[in-house]
Amino acid sequence: MIVVVDYDTGNLRxxxxxxxxxxxxxLLTADxxxxxxxDKVILPGVGEASSAMEKLRERGLDTVIPTLTQPxxxxxxxxxxxxxxxxxxxAQCMGIFPTRVLRLPTQTLQDERLKVPHVGWNTITDLxxxxxxxxxxxxxxxxxxxxxxxxxxxxxxTTDYGCSFSAALAxxxxxxxxxxxxxxxxxxxxxxxxxxxx
Numbered sequence: 001m002i003v004v005v006d007y008d009t010g011n012l013r014x015x016x017x018x019x020x021x022x023x024x025x026x027l028l029t030a031d032x033x034x035x036x037x038x039d040k041v042i043l044p045g046v047g048e049a050s051s052a053m054e055k056l057r058e059r060g061l062d063t064v065i066p067t068l069t070q071p072x073x074x075x076x077x078x079x080x081x082x083x084x085x086x087x088x089x090x091a092q093c094m095g096i097f098p099t100r101v102l103r104l105p106t107q108t109l110q111d112e113r114l115k116v117p118h119v120g121w122n123t124i125t126d127l128x129x130x131x132x133x134x135x136x137x138x139x140x141x142x143x144x145x146x147x148x149x150x151x152x153x154x155x156x157x158t159t160d161y162g163c164s165f166s167a168a169l170a171x172x173x174x175x176x177x178x179x180x181x182x183x184x185x186x187x188x189x190x191x192x193x194x195x196x197x198x
Contacts, residue, residue: 002026002196003038005065007055009077011046011182018182022193032064039070040196044182045077049101049147050089052077066094071198072174076145079169079176088147097169097176099152104145105162114162117146124167124179128156131168131175133194139187141167141179148178 004015006028019026026042027034035041043065045052056062065072065082074082081093086101093101104116123138141159148165151158157168159178169176175195181188 001038002040002042003035004028004042004044005035005061005078006030007045007052007059007061009045009047009052009055011044011076011180014180014182015042015044015075018188018192022189022196024192024196030059030061032060035061035064035068040198041065041068041070041072042195043072043074043078043081045075045081046144047077048089049077049080049086049093050091053081053091053093056081056094062094066096069173071195073195074174074176075182076178076180079149079178080147082169082174082176083149086147096174097149097152097154097171099149099154099166099169101147101149103147104165108162117144118148118161119144122159122161122179124157124159126155126158129170129175130198131170131191131194132157134190135187135194141177141181141184141187143179145178149176 082096121140154169155166159167181191
């Protein structure tokens with residue numbers, strides 16, 4: 001059973017559509033008992049980190065999710081909430097990944113201005129773990145974000161946008177993608193299929 005965590009942060013429809021496209025059956029729920037019984041758990045999210053963390057706390061999920069033993073995939077804010085902290089709203093997060101989430105720079109080292117939020121297609125490199133099986137280096141994925149996780153030992157893919165940041169993270173059974181695999185075409189579909197095979 002695949003469970004998508006429903007904690008009122010949007011993005012559920014596009015994740016649901018992506019799961020339908022790869023032929024996966026799933027359940028939307030915030031019930032801790034159902035999460036514990038799931039074969040795979042997806043934590044999506046769009047919005048602001050501190051308010052999203054508060055929604056997890058209201059449902060008691062901030063203490064449940066870190067104890068899960070099956071594969072868990074955080075997408076966008078879902079990845080950020082599994083980090084130690086976020087500059088967005090000065091949020092204390094779940095602390096699964098050993099890194100902080102910081103605001104993206106607004107200019108390059110050469111003083112060129114950058115648009116933040118970072119919206120659109122960008123490449124992922126330094127791909128590691130079976131999450132990226134069959135995905136070529138420098139494949140393009142779709143981003144919509146203003147904050148990103150620092151590079152750390154859990155980084156399994158990187159992207160450059162004014163700085164290098166963690167495009168994806170992995171620690172034990174936990175995975176995270178800062179980009180939106182559900183909006184990243186055939187590359188994203190491959191990543192979702194890979195996650196469902198873990």
